[in-house]
Amino acid sequence: MPRKSGYGKLYCFGVYRSYAQLELRLRLSKVLAQSAACGRVSIFALCLTACCAGQVLAASANVNWVTTWGCGLQLTERNNLPPAPLSKATLRQFIHVSIGGKQLRVRFSNAYGTNEVAINSAHVALSGGAGSGGNGDINAATDKALAFHGLPSVQIAPGEIIISDPLDFDLPAQTNLAVSIHFGNMSATTVTGHPGSRTTSFILPGNVVATTAMSGAVTTQHWYIINSVDVLVDDFGKALIILGDSITDGRGSTTDGNDRWPDDLARRLHTNAATAGVAVVNMGIGGNGIFRGIGPTAVNRFERDVLNQNGARWVIVFEGVNDLGGASDSGSAALAVKLIGTYTEFANKAHARNLRAYGATIAPFGRHSYYTVGRETARQTVNEWFRTNTVYDAVIDFDAIVRDPMTRTNLATPYDSGDHLHLSSKGYQAMADAIDLSLFAR
Numbered sequence: 054m055p056r057k058s059g060y061g062k063l064y065c066f067g068v069y070r071s072y073a074q075l076e077l078r079l080r081l082s083k084v085l086a087q088s089a090a091c092g093r094v095s096i097f098a099l100c101l102t103a104c105c106a107g108q109v110l111a112a113s114a115n116v117n118w119v120t121t122w123g124c125g126l127q128l129t130e131r132n133n134l135p136p137a138p139l140s141k142a143t144l145r146q147f148i149h150v151s152i153g154g155k156q157l158r159v160r161f162s163n164a165y166g167t168n169e170v171a172i173n174s175a176h177v178a179l180s181g182g183a184g185s186g187g188n189g190d191i192n193a194a195t196d197k198a199l200a201f202h203g204l205p206s207v208q209i210a211p212g213e214i215i216i217s218d219p220l221d222f223d224l225p226a227q228t229n230l231a232v233s234i235h236f237g238n239m240s241a242t243t244v245t246g247h248p249g250s251r252t253t254s255f256i257l258p259g260n261v262v263a264t265t266a267m268s269g270a271v272t273t274q275h276w277y278i279i280n281s282v283d284v285l286v287d288d289f290g291k292a293l294i295i296l297g298d299s300i301t302d303g304r305g306s307t308t309d310g311n312d313r314w315p316d317d318l319a320r321r322l323h324t325n326a327a328t329a330g331v332a333v334v335n336m337g338i339g340g341n342g343i344f345r346g347i348g349p350t351a352v353n354r355f356e357r358d359v360l361n362q363n364g365a366r367w368v369i370v371f372e373g374v375n376d377l378g379g380a381s382d383s384g385s386a387a388l389a390v391k392l393i394g395t396y397t398e399f400a401n402k403a404h405a406r407n408l409r410a411y412g413a414t415i416a417p418f419g420r421h422s423y424y425t426v427g428r429e430t431a432r433q434t435v436n437e438w439f440r441t442n443t444v445y446d447a448v449i450d451f452d453a454i455v456r457d458p459m460t461r462t463n464l465a466t467p468y469d470s471g472d473h474l475h476l477s478s479k480g481y482q483a484m485a486d487a488i489d490l491s492l493f494a495r
Contacts, residue, residue, distance in 0.1 A: 118158070119290045119364030121150040122230075123281035124247040125302075125338040127348035128165035133248040137256045137271040138241055145189055145233040145255040145267055146276055147180055149311040151319040151332045153226035154284025159199060159217045161234075162280040163209040165245040170209040170278060171237025175199040176262040177222060180229035187309070189255040189267030191231045196263050197222055206237075214280065224284060227323055229311075232279055233262040246277040249302040249339040253309055274308055281334070283363050291366035292332040293322075293493060294359045294408075296351060296399075298372050300416065301337030305470030305477055312478045313337075317485030327494040334362055342375035343395055355399060360406050367493060368403050369449060370396060371413035373435060374423070374474070382427030389431040393438050400444045411492060412445040414452040419462035421473040429462055447492055454487045455480055 135144075159177065163170045176198050181190035199217040201207035209215050224230065254277070255270035284290075295301055295315050303313030319333035336358040340347030348354075351372050359368050373392050380388045396412060403410040414436040418424055439448050455476060457463040464473060468480030476484070 116285055116287055117290070117364055118283040119152065119286050119332050120281050120292050120334050120362045121152045121154070121157075121224075121284045121332045122148045123334040123336065123358075123362060124250070124276055124279070125336045125341070125348065125354065125358050126162055126164055126245055126247055126280055127338060129244045129246040129248060129275070129277070130347070131242075133246070133275055134242065134244060135256060135275070135277060136273050139236050139244070139256065139277065140239050140241065141236065142256055142258050143233060143235045143261045143264075144277060145191075145231055145257075145262075145270075146250075146279055147229050147231050147252050147254070147309075148276075148279070148282065149227070149229050149252075149316065150224060150282060150284075151226065151323070151334075152284060152286065152290060152330060153224045153228070154286050155221065155223060156219050156285040157222050157224055158219050158283050159232060160214060160280040160283070161209060161217075161278050162214045162245050163211060163278070164214060165243065166209075166211045166240060167243045168211060168238075168240040170239045172201075172207050172209065173235045173237045174205050174260065174262050175217070175235070176231075176233045177220070178231045178233070179224075180231055181265065189253070189270055189272075190265055191233070193263070193265045195223075198262075216283075219285065226329075227320060230282065232282075234278065235260040235262050244277055246275055247338070248275050249299065249304065249337070250274055250276040251303045251306055251308050251310075251313065252276070281362070286330065286364075289495070290330045290332065290364060292334050292362055292364040293367040293369065294334045294336055294362050294365050295369045296355065296359055296372060297335075297337035297369075298341045298346070298375055299337065299339035300374070300475055301335060301371055302339045303335075303337070303481070304339060305472075305475035306481060307478055310478070312481060314476075314481035314484040317482050318488055321485060321488075321490060322493060325490050328490050331493045332364065334365075340375060341372065342379070343372050343392055344376055345379055346375045351399075352395060355402065360402065360408070365406075365408055367409045367411065368399075369411045369413055370399050370445075371449075371451065373415050374418060374432075377415070377428045377431055377435075378418070378421075378423030380428060380431065382425050385425075385427040385431035386434070389434040392435055396435075396439075397442075397444050409446045409492075410444075411447045411449055412439045412442070413449040414439050416451050416476070417456045417462050417464055418474045419457075419460055419464075423474065424462070447489075449488055451484055451487075454483055
């Protein structure tokens with residue numbers, strides 16, 4: 054219903070304090086490279102790139118980088134660490150992009166590492182199998198090597214993030230991309246990652262980044278080190294960022310099926326002419342909350358995971374159930390007030406960065422261990438605020454979509470994954486189908 058109304062340092066040819074600084078450096082580097090190719094690197098060229106940054110940026114104003122896929126990062130918990138050593142091995146991971154492009158770049162993160170991560174080589178290729186990862190095969194004809202300032206390898210210091218050089222690559226929308234990394238030395242115990250990938254990854258000893266098949270690989274359903282993929286698109290391409298917990302992360306969905314509700318929404322947007330250029334970036338983290346839970350809290354990651362995504366234009370805020378689930382009955386009412394205050398701050402921060410902010414009501418959790426009368430009252434308080442507030446540009450009423458119409462405190466049976474908190478694939482599809490696509494039209 055429409056209404057009127059980070060972590061770590063970034064490294065790419067150096068360490069940068071913001072993505073805006075990175076974009077400027079990338080474009081200035083391109084000018085210098087063009088000058089060098091013509092044998093004209095000079096003090097004049099250096100001054101031109103430094104003093105005429107505005108003109109360089111203006112010349113590139115008809116295209117921009119947009120995040121087509123991303124994941125929320127955390128320090129990987131002990132039980133989710135790689136099941137085989139990554140050091141001196143190849144890790145092949147699969148991601149499902151939302152929009153396509155003719156150039157891409159990949160962001161890698163050591164934000165939570167305490168030791169350097171050595172990438173000896175990294176390749177991208179289209180998947181050669183079914184689902185996200187299938188059997189780990191790639192389409193060898195599409196395999197290409199990534200570079201880092203023209204070099205095949207890079208060292209990622211603790212707390213740093215790096216972005217590969219732009220790569221000419223024909224990446225279709227709604228397709229599966231393999232990112233294969235041959236690591237040098239890296240820690241086995243402090244690894245930056247995203248445990249809830251719902252996608253199979255493959256580990257083999259040695260350098261097999263360009264090998265078609267990963268026969269005999271150790272498999273795991275986690276992502277490590279990869280953070281996002283950007284594509285170069287025209288100015289009509291923009292991104293929707295979804296801030297959420299395990300319901301957004303897709304618990305209850307099909308491994309390698311790409312049927313989380315953000316995936317379902319991305320498919321709808323792609324097949325609708327007015328929204329075909331809208332990327333969907335899933336920043337859900339399992340167990341995450343606004344103030345508590347697994348991974349960096351939403352209040353601490355809002356800037357990193359939402360505001361700093363390339364091409365961000367919209368945000369859906371769909372968090373809070375894990376905060377409610379950890380509250381005492383006596384403290385639930387105060388927590389509801391605190392949540393509302395933070396939701397308001399999120400909307401204001403988004404508006405200050407020219408993003409449209411959409412708030413989502415908290416889905417029911419009756420029959421789950423989270424349920425108490427006090428927590429349910431707090432959930433209803435928060436949801437009523439979302440339905441009536443004037444801070445957000447629209448409300449997406451997930452509660453009304455997925456609840457049992459009789460109890461109004463439980464998930465509808467066809468939408469319940471079985472644990473009474475997370476949804477089934479059918480429930481995730483219902484969530485995506487109920488969203489008004491005109492919210493993302495220009």
